[in-house]
Amino acid sequence: MSGAAALLARDSFVELAARERVRALMDGRAFRELIDPFERVTSPWLARQGVVTQADDGVVVAKGEIAGQPAVILAIEGAFQGGSLGEVGGAKIAGALELAAQDNRRGIPTRAVILFETGGVRLQEANLGLAAIAEIHAAIVDLRRYQPVIGVIAGTVGCFGGMSIAAGLCSYLVVTREARLGLNGPQVIEQEAGIVEYDSRDRPFVWSFTGGRQRADTGLADVFVDDDASLLRQAVIALFERGRPATERSDAWRHYLDRLSRYDPARQATPEIVRQLLEPGASS
């Protein structure tokens, strides 16, 4: 297929809103949504600040099947408040992961996929967003004892803040070229550390460190896919088929301290240095 024809044949996942992303990933494009928008469980905190609420608080909880196994997908709507998590959206994710873990303790092999499109804590709900994210962390660590927890970072918002830590706790991460995964938003780093340290408006610069390609090349993400919904679904299915990893990436402190010991922080970081030191399979 020619380049142009291939491009046109793609079904972009990045362009899909949260609910449509769920649809693209579930078997038969079928799912049942929990606490759907018509229930109007919205943020208790935004209206008093003059911020218009979204009926699902920016998070979709969907139950269905993936490769014939019971699955729950947590999809963050990046278009609402930058995908930032408040009390309700955070509780939807944490609560669903907690129930998935409970299922496994009762012999039901429910697995979870988290679609990370988020700047982290919603500052209008600050400490409740942060607390919910801590509960998300707890629930991922619990659930991943039974099933791989798979994170998908597609873009355009990417995955930042406390939710980047959640992504770091996932068993596997799927990323696209458009994706970014980093702890601090580029503007915040520029404000705190100065523009010479980090130029938030230099897109190639930002992606060279935190973009999907670089994260996959340095073992901080597992599978890199082109922006296509069916390729993404195949990647998720293949990762579930792998089963739980022998060692979770976030447990590999020995590996990371060893590799980092070979880096002299007096030198500023470059993408090449990071690839040399963190590349999976690099000589030890």
Add this chain to the structure above:
Amino acid sequence: MNIETTSRGATWLAALTDGAAPLTGYPPSVQVVDGALADQRCRYVAVLPDAANAWPRARTGEIGVIEGWELARAVHEVIDADRAAPKRAIVAVVDVTSQAYGRREEAFGIHEALAGAAGAYAQARLAGHPVIALIVGKAMSGAYLAHGYQANRIIALNDAGVMVHAMGKAAAARVTMRSVEDLERLAAEVPPMAYDISSYATLGLLWQLLDVDSADRPCAVDLADARHALIVALDDIRADPSPDLRSRLGGPNRGASSLVREKLLAQW
């Protein structure tokens, strides 16, 4: 000990462990002391400022890449050592201004290092180790998620210098495009946005808010009160059949968090 240059974290770590020497092999920014709590073994962990940190953006008490992985190590060592033994307690002495912000940090995956720490504490809790966080100063953002927020029980000193939040005021003002004054006004009406520990306490996340005479220079009574609070928390954890975080639900300003869970359960 020069009190003016020592952080609260350092002060309280030393006080709680009677000045015991920290374990060798850890960097100056992560101090680990194996001590006791009541009559039980307990590992105390704190993150301290290190003005000579080789990583230039992690010199004033921030949790950076190395600190994250070293915290993970400190906790995993306990999990591994106690696999076939009684599960010792872990006390996280929390005084962390933020995560480190910098090019090196993002380049080398600071998010993963903090996941290492958070994941280790969570696994310790799930394995049956009582994990207690004692907030003596700042507990901010990613640093708090990594060091303290996975505890079974959280105790905070009732002091103006004790602060829990997702982002410092100046940075939060810039990000939300409001003035600091606007943010402070909102915080007075929106409890989760507030910076003071009394407002945080209304969210129901704390096990105890502990009054002390001096958070900067604890006197003997302060130390005794803190130890007592830790021991009561320890007993409460050991008596609790669940190692999860459900004790954080039910606070007056956290109703929606329970409502969501009830609905999810009903619809599951």
Add this chain to the structure above:
Amino acid sequence: MEKHEYRYPAGAPATGRVIVGVVSSGDLEVLLEPAPAGTTTVRLTTSVDGYGRVWQAQLDRIFQGSSVGPAGPAVDLEINDFGATPGVVGMRIAQAFGSIGASQGVRP
């Protein structure tokens, strides 16, 4: 932020419920649910103050139309608007009505 409510004559209750759109800058979310026969009610929350008359005029035009007017379905419409242009508003409302009875009742 402003709230407005509008009522229009309508026909039989709609046969399904629909959600379209997102509350992002320049867009809006529309929740459409069946209402008792005879009346369509629009409950609007908008981030932009001072445009009540513009909304009124546009909604009047829409609900005097043939397919969504007095002969159209009776619905409760909830609109959560974040500064959408009239063009986007019209598109989302049309999308909502056009999706009633589609195989998946809940659409983005």
